[in-house]
Structures are given as structure tokens and as C-alpha cells.
Amino acid sequence: MAFFHPGQPVRRWLYVAAWFYGLIIRCRLWCYRQGWCASTRLPCRVISVGNVTVGGTGKTPMVILLTERLLAKGRRVAVLSRGYKRTSRIPHLLVSDGSRVLVGASEAGDEPFLIAQRCPQAIVAVGADRVALGRRVLEQYPVDCIVLDDGFQHRALQRDVDLVLLDATDASGLDAVLPAGRLREPLQELSRASGVVITRADSRQDVEAIYSRLRAVACPCEDVMEVVFRPDSFLRIVSGERQPIEWGLKKTAWLVSGIGNSRSFRRSVESIGVEIIGETAFEDHHHYRDDEIREVRAAVQANGCEIILTTEKDGVKLSPSLLPNDPWWMLRLEADVVQGIERLHWLIDDSPSVEM
Secondary structure: OOOOOOOOHHHHHHHHHHHHHHHHHHHHHHHHHHOOOOOEOOOOEEEEEEEOEOOOOOHHHHHHHHHHHHHHOOOOEEEEEOOOOOOOOOOOEEEEEOOOEOOOHHHHOHHHHHHHHHOOOOEEEEOOOHHHHHHHHHHHOOOOEEEEEOOOOOOOEOOOEEEEEEEHHHHHHHOOEOOOOOEOOOHHHHHHOOEEEEEOOOOHHHHHHHHHHHHHOOOOHHHOEEEEEEEEEEEEOOOOOEEEHHHHOOOEEEEEEOOOOHHHHHHHHHHOOOEEEEEEEOOOOOOOOHHHHHHHHHHHHHHOOOEEEEEHHHHHHHHHHOOOOOOEEEEEEEEEEEEOHHHHHHHHHOOOOOOO
16 A cells, blocks of 8 residues: 655655554554454354445445345344444443334434334444443344444454445545545455445446455455445424425425535435535534524525425434424435345355454
8 A cells, every 4th residue: 555645745744644553453453363352253143334434435324224134034133333422321222122212312323323213123232342232232132133333343243244335435535544544444454354335336437436446455346236325205304204205306405414425415415306505514423502503594594495404314313403393304315236236135144154
């Protein structure tokens, strides 16, 4: 991997820092490979969904897709997540017991709460120590399959399937590790993955840019899967009213989001013919304050927008703060596997365990 870019001498220190960061990561991974760091296997099938970059690659819709398939196949599924930026300090928090959601989005974290809502038959739990969390869940529930959310770097828990997501719209993020690029670990570590999934694969040009990076690290591109996230419907946040995608055609909207890839959200909205008047974008996992909501209301009133449109992940957090007549809607997306569906089904249903 190249760490220096001669055309950008002012950024050279970032590549020096990236070299040291990459060295630390390689040492950590080597310790796991040598068995010097403990790695635990739980007594059930474990499927990990993760990535190698910072930022949003679409893990949550993929976790939902896999969980729904496993449940449809009759598996008893638990989803384990870190619960990033949750307010609860309980080390092992049960979000859903498979029949009802037990805590709010703030306590659970936006992504686990959304997964619990979308997959009501699944156990959903959050905690930083996924080994201890998994053991606790298995003690209480007859789970035979665990889906590990954002688990590629969580080497302490062994898994049977390691799916790694790469965002087609962020090929340049694969060129260097942090802080010079967006990689959490060297791209060569994809060799330990069971399968690579290119997400947001709407543009062939974007997808081919990812394939060129994969070929550079000798990743077998013939086994790579591709996924697009298609707008499915509109949901009114307060009432739960649902409208088809056609309902949004030519409606004027103000966009609000606090996700890892706000550009992708905007593109999804544009693709269905909504007229975007303005946009308010926050950092990923943003906790909305009342004054921020008031500011959005004022902007919408001043610009005469018909609706305020946000993501489903943001919508579950905004719900307690909205008024009954607030025209806030969220856009529901569905993951659609456009290449490699048979391989994906084989991996999650039938594949043998991976070697750690």
C-alpha cells in the first residue's frame, strides 16, 4: 500500500501517521492469528456484517435483509450490536425479546432500535463486549443463529461467516488507512472475509472503481456480491401512515439526516422525483435537540415545503420530539441483491465455518 502521494506534500504527515496506524493494526491482527489474543466461539452459528472503512456502507439494511431471511427459514435469531452513541450505560442491554421492543432509540442506539422494529421476531441486544453479550443472550433464549452487526474488526468473537461491505460511492476511501484515508485496516485483510458485498452498486462506473481496488489486492472478484438500496415507501413518523413511492413524485421537501452518507440519502430522494428545496445534515448517530427541530420547522415554513423527509434511522429518534401535525416523513429503503444472490444464500444458509 502506498502511503505517500507526491502531488500533495502538505498532506504527507497524514500518510506518516497512517503508516504507524497500519503497523499497530497489523500487530493486533498478527496477535490474533498467533493465538496470543483470545478468540471465543459461541455454541451457535454466527454471521458477521462489517466493513473496512469508517462511515456508512449500508450495514443496517444488510443486517435487516439477512435477519429477515434467517427468520423466514425458521432460525431463532439474535442480533448483537455495539449500540454506538446509546445513552444507556447498562453493559448488556436487551433491546427486543423477540416479541416486543423494550427500550427506546436513545437508550438502545438508533441502528439496533431500527433493527428491532423491522425484525420483531429477532432478539436484539447491545453491548461493547459481544462475547459476554452473546453468552448472556444464549443463557436466556433458545437462539441458534447470531447476526453480528459491525463485527469485522471484533476478532474476540469467532464467526462462521464474515461479510464485508464496500461502498461503491467511496472507492477513494479504500486507498489508505486512517487518517490519510478511510480504511480501518489494510485492504489486504479482505482475505479473511467469507464474502465481499459492494453496496450502493447503482452506477457501473462506481462499481468498476471498487473492482480495480479489489484486483490490486488479489481479491477474487468473481465471488463479489452487489447490492442496491431501493426506496420502498414513505412512513409518517408520528402516525405511522404509509404511502407508496409514487406519492412523493414532485412533492417539495426539506431533507434532514444524521447518517454516515448523507449524499446517498439525497440521491435516493432525487431518484424518486421529490423536489429538494433545502437540506440539514448532521454527523452520523446525531442526537436531535429541540432547538434544532424548531430551526428545521422555521426553514420549512419560510420555504413553503410540503414535507420534511428524513431517513428511517433518524426517524426512530425524532419520533418522541415531534408534534402531531408535523409533516415529518421517513424514507424506507430495502436492500436488493442484484448480483450474487445464490452465493449470499449459500453463505448464510449452508457454508462451513471460516478459519480465524
